[in-house]
Amino acid sequence: MTIRSAEVLVSSPGRNFVTLRITTDDGVVGLGDATVNGRELAVAAYLTEHVLPLLIGRDEAMIEDAWQFLYRSAYWRRGPITMAAIAAVDVALWDIKAKVAGLPLYQLLGGASRTGCLAYGHASGTDLDALCVSIQNHLDQGFKAIRIQTGVPGLGQIYGVAGDQRPGQRYDYEPAKRLPKPAEELWDTRAYLRHVPGVFAAVREKFGPELVLLHDGHHRMTPNQAGSLGKSLEPYDLFWLEDCTPGENQEGMRRVRSQTTTPLAIGEVFNTVYDYQTLITEQLIDYVRSAVTHTGGITALRKLMDFAAIYQIKSGFHGPTDISPVGQAAQLHLGLAIHNFGIQEYMKHSEETLQVFRTSYTFENGLLHPGNNPGLGVDYDDDLAAGFEYTPAYLPTARLLDGTVHDW
Numbered sequence: 288m289t290i291r292s293a294e295v296l297v298s299s300p301g302r303n304f305v306t307l308r309i310t311t312d313d314g315v316v317g318l319g320d321a322t323v324n325g326r327e328l329a330v331a332a333y334l335t336e337h338v339l340p341l342l343i344g345r346d347e348a349m350i351e352d353a354w355q356f357l358y359r360s361a362y363w364r365r366g367p368i369t370m371a372a373i374a375a376v377d378v379a380l381w382d383i384k385a386k387v388a389g390l391p392l393y394q395l396l397g398g399a400s401r402t403g404c405l406a407y408g409h410a411s412g413t414d415l416d417a418l419c420v421s422i423q424n425h426l427d428q429g430f431k432a433i434r435i436q437t438g439v440p441g442l443g444q445i446y447g448v449a450g451d452q453r454p455g456q457r458y459d460y461e462p463a464k465r466l467p468k469p470a471e472e473l474w475d476t477r478a479y480l481r482h483v484p485g486v487f488a489a490v491r492e493k494f495g496p497e498l499v500l501l502h503d504g505h506h507r508m509t510p511n512q513a514g515s516l517g518k519s520l521e522p523y524d525l526f527w528l529e530d531c532t533p534g535e536n537q538e539g540m541r542r543v544r545s546q547t548t549t550p551l552a553i554g555e556v557f558n559t560v561y562d563y564q565t566l567i568t569e570q571l572i573d574y575v576r577s578a579v580t581h582t583g584g585i586t587a588l589r590k591l592m593d594f595a596a597i598y599q600i601k602s603g604f605h606g607p608t609d610i611s612p613v614g615q616a617a618q619l620h621l622g623l624a625i626h627n628f629g630i631q632e633y634m635k636h637s638e639e640t641l642q643v644f645r646t647s648y649t650f651e652n653g654l655l656h657p658g659n660n661p662g663l664g665v666d667y668d669d670d671l672a673a674g675f676e677y678t679p680a681y682l683p684t685a686r687l688l689d690g691t692v693h694d695w
């Protein structure tokens with residue numbers, strides 16, 4: 288068989304997504320996720336203008352060759368746009384291969400290594416009472432692992448904390464806060480560092496020692512501040528402290544690692560194994576945060592995880608709602624198959640998203656499972672998608688109290 292057609296589908300059911308659909312001359316369809324939050328149309332153009340014309344007529348079974356061709360022969364390597372485009376092609380071709388084999392994709396990756404993938408949900412609250420209600424909601428839904436994010440006195444709305452505390456409310460910026468320009472939030476790292484350890488103490492006290500707790504620092508600390516936070520959180524036994532400092536300075540993580548034994552997770556904005564080279568070989572992290580969607584697909588992330596396995600580093604793939612159900616399904620198949628799976632982020636998509644992307648994955652007793660449909664197990668409904676038009680939407684900007692733009 289060969290590739291007959293390839294289409295880029297841009298839609299906005301609940302939030303913006305870029306999806307690639309590849310069809311073979313026998314009519315087998317594969318889907319890939321190419322969504323880069325806030326920069327969606329750049330990947331859509333990269334695919335449409337420079338990748339799709341090269342796919343037509345290729346042998347769809349030659350996945351490794353397609354990957355190497357798109358990575359090496361473009362000359363311009365790496366970067367989120369390029370790697371998301373390659374990921375979409377790679378995942379769509381794996382979807383086709385598994386459908387042709389009549390098997391769920393994880394079977395082609397070596398079969399299941401576990402009954403399901405431990406998932407963590409996102410609890411948050413502007414204050415401690417609201418956070419505890421949110422944690423209880425997650426426990427009631429069956430979560431065994433929960434990320435907790437808290438408001439900080441004096442700072443107002445903070446990214447990662449739902450402003451509306453009713454069950455099911457989300458902190459992410461779509462669609463409620465779609466604005467032509469990024470919203471602005473205030474940030475003060477010293478206020479945050481004073482506040483967070485007390486919140487963890489109270490949550491441990493209330494919910495006991497067994498609950499798996501995680502926290503995301505959204506790149507806002509210096510290595511020294513991150514080391515100090517990690518140290519002060521040690522009594523509360525975190526599963527991980529995520530993105531405590533911007534990860535492009537890999538050497539900075541030596542400073543963090545030398546100061547704390549709190550497990551560290553990093554990499555949701557990374558694109559290739561080279562972003563991890565020092566972090567992995569020097570064992571400066573415990574978990575790889577990459578998503579299949581932003582790291583060149585299953586082909587590349589599987590190799591990255593094999594490299595990480597040598598150093599006892601596990602997966603914690605990025606799974607917020609801007610990873611489409613196609614991207615999430617792909618990493619569930621990979622997570623089920625690899626030996627060094629750690630945990631999977633799971634922020635349930637909105638009803639609109641799940642109407643357009645019909646999925647076979649399940650969440651039961653705290654575990655996600657990709658399902659047993661042939662391929663990825665995701666179908667895309669064009670008719671419904673047509674009702675959700677793309678609207679530009681941006682993540683917020685964080686500014687310090689004096690107006691300086693800060694990492695977030």
Ligand code: CS2
Nearest residue numbers: 324503555606607609632682
């Ligand atoms: C977050 C995300 O899921 C996470 O850990 O860091 O909300 C992230 O900020 C967004 O996916 C950005 O696109």
Ligand code: MG
Nearest residue numbers: 503529530555
């Ligand atoms: Mg994060």
